[in-house]
Amino acid sequence: xxxxxxxxxxxESWLAEPRVxxxxxxxxxxxxxxxxxxxxxxxxxxxxxxxxxxxxxxxELKTQGEKLFKEKPLAGVCIxxxxxxxxxxxxxxxxxxxxxxxxxxxxxxxxxxxxxxxALIFGKxxxxxxxxxxxxxxxxxxxxxxxxxxxxxxxxxxSGSALAVAGRLVDTSLGSDTGGSIRLPASFCGTxxxxxxxxxxxxxxxxxxxxxxxxxxxxSNSLSDLELMARVIYxxxxxxxxxxxxxxxxxxxxxxxxANPRPQFGFLADNCLEGLQPEIRxxxxxxxxxxxxxxxxxxxxxxxxxxxxxxxxxxxxxxxASSNLSRFDGVRYQSRAAASFEASKLDEFYESTxxxxxxxVKKRILLGAFALSSGYYDDYYLKAAKVRRxxxxxxxxxxxxxxxxxxPTSSTTAFKKGERQTDxxxxxxxxxxxxxxxxxxxxxLAFPHSKDNEGLPIGxxxxxxxxxxxxxxxxxxxxxxxxxxVGAK
Amino acid sequence: MNxxxxxxxxxxxxxxxxxxxxxxxxxxxxxxxxxADQEINSSICPVCTAQPGTLPVLNxxxxxxxxxxxxxxxxSIRSPNVFARKNYFYPDLPKGYQITQFxxxxxxxxxxLIDLPSGEKKIRLKRIHIEEDAGKNVHYGPYSLVNLNxxxxxxxxxxxxxxxxxxxxxxxxxxxLYALVTYLEICDGNLQxxxxxxxxxxxxRPIGESxxxxxxxxxxxxxxxxxxxxxEYEIHRQVEMIRAGKRIVQETRGFDSARGVTQxxxxxxxxxxxxxxxxxxxxxxxxxxxxxxxxxxxxxxLPRDHQKRLESEYKLSSYDASVLTTDKTLAVFFDQCIAYMxxxxxxxADVPSLAKSCCNLLTTEVLRFLTENQxxxxxxKITPSDLGELTLKWVAQEVSSTGAKKVLEKLLSEGGSxxxxxxxxxxxxxxxDGELMKIVESVLAENGAQFKEYCSGKDKVIGFLVGQIMKxxxxxxxxxxxxxxxxxxxxxxx
Numbered sequence: 001x002x003x004x005x006x007x008x009x010x011x012e013s014w015l016a017e018p019r020v021x022x023x024x025x026x027x028x029x030x031x032x033x034x035x036x037x038x039x040x041x042x043x044x045x046x047x048x049x050x051x052x053x054x055x056x057x058x059x060e061l062k063t064q065g066e067k068l069f070k071e072k073p074l075a076g077v078c079i080x081x082x083x084x085x086x087x088x089x090x091x092x093x094x095x096x097x098x099x100x101x102x103x104x105x106x107x108x109x110x111x112x113x114x115x116x117x118x119a120l121i122f123g124k125x126x127x128x129x130x131x132x133x134x135x136x137x138x139x140x141x142x143x144x145x146x147x148x149x150x151x152x153x154x155x156x157x158x159s160g161s162a163l164a165v166a167g168r169l170v171d172t173s174l175g176s177d178t179g180g181s182i183r184l185p186a187s188f189c190g191t192x193x194x195x196x197x198x199x200x201x202x203x204x205x206x207x208x209x210x211x212x213x214x215x216x217x218x219x220s221n222s223l224s225d226l227e228l229m230a231r232v233i234y235x236x237x238x239x240x241x242x243x244x245x246x247x248x249x250x251x252x253x254x255x256x257x258x259a260n261p262r263p264q265f266g267f268l269a270d271n272c273l274e275g276l277q278p279e280i281r282x283x284x285x286x287x288x289x290x291x292x293x294x295x296x297x298x299x300x301x302x303x304x305x306x307x308x309x310x311x312x313x314x315x316x317x318x319x320x321a322s323s324n325l326s327r328f329d330g331v332r333y334q335s336r337a338a339a340s341f342e343a344s345k346l347d348e349f350y351e352s353t354x355x356x357x358x359x360x361v362k363k364r365i366l367l368g369a370f371a372l373s374s375g376y377y378d379d380y381y382l383k384a385a386k387v388r389r390x391x392x393x394x395x396x397x398x399x400x401x402x403x404x405x406x407x408p409t410s411s412t413t414a415f416k417k418g419e420r421q422t423d424x425x426x427x428x429x430x431x432x433x434x435x436x437x438x439x440x441x442x443x444x445l446a447f448p449h450s451k452d453n454e455g456l457p458i459g460x461x462x463x464x465x466x467x468x469x470x471x472x473x474x475x476x477x478x479x480x481x482x483x484x485x486v487g488a489k
Numbered sequence: 490m491n492x493x494x495x496x497x498x499x500x501x502x503x504x505x506x507x508x509x510x511x512x513x514x515x516x517x518x519x520x521x522x523x524x525a526d527q528e529i530n531s532s533i534c535p536v537c538t539a540q541p542g543t544l545p546v547l548n549x550x551x552x553x554x555x556x557x558x559x560x561x562x563x564x565s566i567r568s569p570n571v572f573a574r575k576n577y578f579y580p581d582l583p584k585g586y587q588i589t590q591f592x593x594x595x596x597x598x599x600x601x602l603i604d605l606p607s608g609e610k611k612i613r614l615k616r617i618h619i620e621e622d623a624g625k626n627v628h629y630g631p632y633s634l635v636n637l638n639x640x641x642x643x644x645x646x647x648x649x650x651x652x653x654x655x656x657x658x659x660x661x662x663x664x665x666l667y668a669l670v671t672y673l674e675i676c677d678g679n680l681q682x683x684x685x686x687x688x689x690x691x692x693x694r695p696i697g698e699s700x701x702x703x704x705x706x707x708x709x710x711x712x713x714x715x716x717x718x719x720x721e722y723e724i725h726r727q728v729e730m731i732r733a734g735k736r737i738v739q740e741t742r743g744f745d746s747a748r749g750v751t752q753x754x755x756x757x758x759x760x761x762x763x764x765x766x767x768x769x770x771x772x773x774x775x776x777x778x779x780x781x782x783x784x785x786x787x788x789x790x791l792p793r794d795h796q797k798r799l800e801s802e803y804k805l806s807s808y809d810a811s812v813l814t815t816d817k818t819l820a821v822f823f824d825q826c827i828a829y830m831x832x833x834x835x836x837x838a839d840v841p842s843l844a845k846s847c848c849n850l851l852t853t854e855v856l857r858f859l860t861e862n863q864x865x866x867x868x869x870k871i872t873p874s875d876l877g878e879l880t881l882k883w884v885a886q887e888v889s890s891t892g893a894k895k896v897l898e899k900l901l902s903e904g905g906s907x908x909x910x911x912x913x914x915x916x917x918x919x920x921x922d923g924e925l926m927k928i929v930e931s932v933l934a935e936n937g938a939q940f941k942e943y944c945s946g947k948d949k950v951i952g953f954l955v956g957q958i959m960k961x962x963x964x965x966x967x968x969x970x971x972x973x974x975x976x977x978x979x980x981x982x983x
Contacts (some may be wrong), residue, residue, distance in 0.1 A: 092542070105535055106540065151612075207541040238546065239544060240546075241544065242772065317875075319766060323576050326585020327675070331580050332539070333541070346580075381766055
């Protein structure tokens with residue numbers, strides 16, 4: 001029996017039997033992890049640690065009762081962490097051989113917040129190496145598989161974060177989203193996933209891929225769980241200069257009162273939907289009607305810049321990555337190729353260790369370094385930065401007229417393993433609908449909707465202007481999701 | 490064919506903030522511990538060792554210090570100014586890039602005035618930018634280790650236009666900039682520890698030629714004397730190469746101070762590729778007019794103003810005044826000496842002569858003592874009131890020049906009061922006319938023949954007579970006083 005309770009429901013039952021409920025849940029999850037075939041977990045936290053944390057929490061619950069959940073909203077919540085987020089004392093491989101022996105000497109801000117809120121961290125989750133990939137096929141460790149269709153990919157790069165949630169191996173998880181890395185696997189696996197407004201969640205402790213695009217966000221099986229996590233992890237952080245340094249950063253639960261009762265949603269016009277899988281195209285129409293019937297105002301919009309957004313995204317992400325990944329040079333982190341000890345020149349030393357990167361990572365470092373080099377900088381990085389600003393401006397203009405855009409997450413449902421590995425352009429186009437939110441720094445929420453003919457989850461996303469994160473959750477709940485559970489199982 | 494040199498300097502000034510530029514680690518060892526003695530890798534954290542996932546947070550003090558430097562050199566302040574990443578691999582650079590400023594530095598287009606025998610010269614500053622220092626590689630036999638204590642220590646880099654033409658101008662500029670940053674109290678100015686280090690770009694061209702010659706960079710010179718020697722050697726080398734029909738190679742050279750020559754460090758075969766781009770981890774630095782005004786009004790007296798004041802108030806030569814103001818501690822010490830002496834000086838004693846005497850003691854005796862003992866002005870035991878007191882005694886001829894020097898030596902090394910050492914060393918000059926007169930008269934009587942010669946106009950004999958009297962008093966008599974008494978007696982008897 002797999003746990004399908006929401007956190008709030010669990011906390012209620014736990015309150016009734018503080019001694020048993022949490023222990024039972026932990027046992028169930030640990031059992032599920034043992035038999036997991038999808039490759040969700042890269043490492044697990046010691047069971048004894050979980051048990052002792054659970055005991056402490058159970059005691060607190062006995063003495064404090066319901067009040068515990070005010071102080072510790074994540075009390076008893078079992079979470080998994082993408083293995084590019086630092087948890088003190090735990091591994092931080094980023095799915096790469098180059099960090100195989102490294103253990104984080106500190107915890108990310110989001111981890112400190114989750115722990116303080118009473119969450120139980122189960123372990124580190126699989127990912128595409130350094131969060132580079134859309135399919136979940138680029139981990140240097142475990143191969144991942146779609147939870148219901150083993151011949152299919154689960155989406156990436158937060159592959160393990162989606163798998164752990166969809167497979168009911170944890171209550172919720174944290175992923176990171178640079179160009180869709182939370183939303184894509186969430187849609188492929190039939191879960192919810194939130195990419196926050198840039199700067200509302202601290203990046204301190206998230207191993208950088210594209211620093212100006214990266215955000216940590218939650219994945220879950222329900223909107224209420226998603227909001228619970230958001231409430232904890234949102235907020236300004238003095239250790240991250242790009243975090244919003246006002247109280248606006250924090251999650252505002254009061255927003256529901258001011259949310260427009262008849263929101264205006266923009267749905268993409270036909271020219272933006274070329275190449276969409278027919279079932280997704282059909283379900284998009286269904287979703288539009290559903291929103292309209294529930295009282296939303298619906299209009300058609302043309303996001304002409306979608307096509308430009310992918311090359312702009314890749315140039316910026318790769319340029320930043322080429323620099324961000326320079327620190328993996330073999331000098332620190334106990335990661336050093338054997339050949340580096342034989343190196344007679346400094347260049348050889350670096351080459352031997354950096355050969356530990358996987359091919360996708362090498363490709364992106366090379367392309368990024370090329371695009372930043374003198375003679376090309378103006379044509380690539382600078383131009384991409386300019387177009388990025390224009391895209392953000394145009395998007396803001398769109399948000400003057402409507403409140404949110406409802407759009408596909410991907411043009412297809414989960415595709416077959418290996419299918420796009422040889423076709424990078426097709427692989428990059430998996431990100432057509434997701435990268436705009438990162439380029440503009442706005443929030444986007446991926447939600448499960450229906451299934452295609454093969455029974456694969458179809459998900460969509462709702463994207464709003466900066467700081468509309470709370471509204472996205474409310475609107476998704478009121479207008480866009482169906483009452484039935486459409487999760488993978 | 491005659492040649493001229495074109496020289497530009499880039500100076501790295503280590504800022505003396507408490508903590509590093511992007512994390513909370515101490516930026517320097519505990520007081521009393523030298524950088525060399527600081528325990529290796531003791532001032533490090535996840536941020537400055539570039540642990541994966543960490544982020545930089547700017548120390549605002551660094552911005553304030555850079556503003557001080559910019560405003561004191563008449564630069565225009567850029568807002569917003571932007572941090573960039575300079576990407577290169579080296580084991581002492583933990584992130585694989587240095588956070589610096591590239592296209593948009595905090596300060597630009599200023600100048601520094603320097604003194605030359607021909608008068609004042611304006612050296613234009615192209616820019617001042619903020620950056621972080623790297624760590625240090627340490628080599629043990631076959632192993633190379635990295636000490637990251639220095640990684641993330643804040644620096645400003647001050648870059649001149651190629652306005653300098655001689656080695657002397659370069660060292661004058663270096664001294665002027667050094668004085669400036671120590672006056673501004675943004676740099677500890679410890680040259681040995683590399684707080685202040687210069688790179689010189691040197692090229693030569695035939696006089697009359699407008700195109701610049703091939704430029705050679707001399708790296709990391711940390712002394713006023715060496716910069717002069719290094720550039721002198723380099724100009725000579727380049728001119729000789731051209732005269733011999735050889736091509737100057739664009740390269741980086743180091744100065745070997747023991748041999749007095751520059752040597753190739755690395756040849757730049759092609760333009761360096763640093764792949765600069767704006768650092769996405771740090772927001773642009775926005776500086777308000779109000780912030781600029783607050784820093785501007787709080788600027789202390791600058792070395793050049795101080796120098797001018799010493800020249801006009803105390804009639805010090807511009808040479809003396811510039812030597813004093815190269816080191817703020819020295820100049821402030823001098824001011825305090827004057828402040829002590831002023832109320833105590835006899836009405837007829839003029840302040841300029843006190844000032845000149847005090848300055849002489851400071852710039853010759855005290856500076857020599859500092860060099861000989863390898864210590865800083867702040868470490869000596871003498872106080873300004875001691876030196877003031879000693880100067881007063883010397884000017885009033887209560888101690889001789891030799892006596893004053895002896896006392897000073899003791900005050901510098903052991904402390905204590907002027908009075909104490911004058912007595913202990915027995916260097917008090919005899920100024921009592923009555924006592925002295927008796928001795929003079931007796932000596933003249935003993936040396937009647939010589940005295941007669943003197944009276945008859947042989948002035949040179951006075952030396953012998955004074956010498957005899959000094960001998961009799963054990964050196965305690967004031968020789969000029971003795972001379973006056975002899976002249977008096979001669980006049981009376983004549």
